[in-house]
Amino acid sequence: MPKIVDPVERRTRIADAVLALIERGGVAEASLRNVAAEAGLNVGSVRHYVDGHEGMLLLALQEMDARVERRITRRAEQFHEGITQQERTDLVIGLFEELLPLDDERRREVAAWLAFTEHSRVTPALQPAARGLIDAGRELARFVFTSAGAPDVDLAAESMAALVDGLTIALLHDPGRLTESQIRTLLAAQLAAGAAGFDAIDDDRAEPPPQD
């Protein structure tokens, strides 16, 4: 009787191996040979599921993206009619915290993201996927600011996602530089600013603020 292989489990195992290798040693470490050893598979098995180095990177990113999306969806399902403003803010902050390196799992994800993004800079075939990851954060932010009725959803989303990406770099390389409470304060401030819009602030530049 042939051994029954679960292809989903196989892909997950390969993705996990790639993510672990990138975290420990960077993108170059995720060679076919290393991935097979890390996953406890033979090189032929890995080859059956992925097409070379770039294929392994893309598989790992898809898996990572799917995990982040599952966590975010789980949180987003907690939105409901009659939610208070404060509950809403807490929920939204929780959505963005899923993108920050605040525990081992997310640290591994953002390390892989930044490593992949840098690698994509000099590997044209990977650039669409790298842009897709940059866009994903902005999509999430667009969803949030649309439902908040922000006057300039695109700009608010760019700003929020850029803040999250910048915090990601800082916290990945220096985890202790901000407390979780400080991070939440910064995210809340950015949410409030984006929801209020940028025109007023833009007008501020020449004259004293027209409202408030």
Next chain:
Amino acid sequence: MPKIVDPVERRTRIADAVLALIERGGVAEASLRNVAAEAGLNVGSVRHYVDGHEGMLLLALQEMDARVERRITRRAEQFHEGITQQERTDLVIGLFEELLPLDDERRREVAAWLAFTEHSRVTPALQPAARGLIDAGRELARFVFTSAGAPDVDLAAESMAALVDGLTIALLHDPGRLTESQIRTLLAAQLAAGAAGFDAIDDDRAEPPPQD
């Protein structure tokens, strides 16, 4: 008569070669052999000035850092007594724009920064330098928010620098995603928010903050 070598010019030439190689091919491209070829020097000459791969990277970063600092200092010298609020805002925005990939020179710099930072993640000897670069943006922001009398200079600085870093990644990988005018609007908004402080937003949340 021996040939007279200007060591400053040599170091600059080596640094430029390293930066160009990183931009084109990533950190791995900046090998001793490639750097020598790119700089038009022999390997022995390069070795005279730098100690191996990590030494070359650090030399290039120091050079890059010095260039950015010169540009920022030149702008900062334009602050003067009796400057209007609008002139001040424009000047401050200009300071942060020096860190964004808005032309070829700055694109090369931020590409090198991100490549180096990713490399440092798996190269402990480079981590102090990588943190130093993360800190440098925050130092600049701290200077700005201190002189603006911001109530929480550290938090304002973290937020501003994180926004700039996040915009850097997005603009490096997708240069057309924001116009210069949109970028200035986002920087101005962040400046205004940081100068106004974060306490009001923090008070909105579940409990009152324990201290302050």
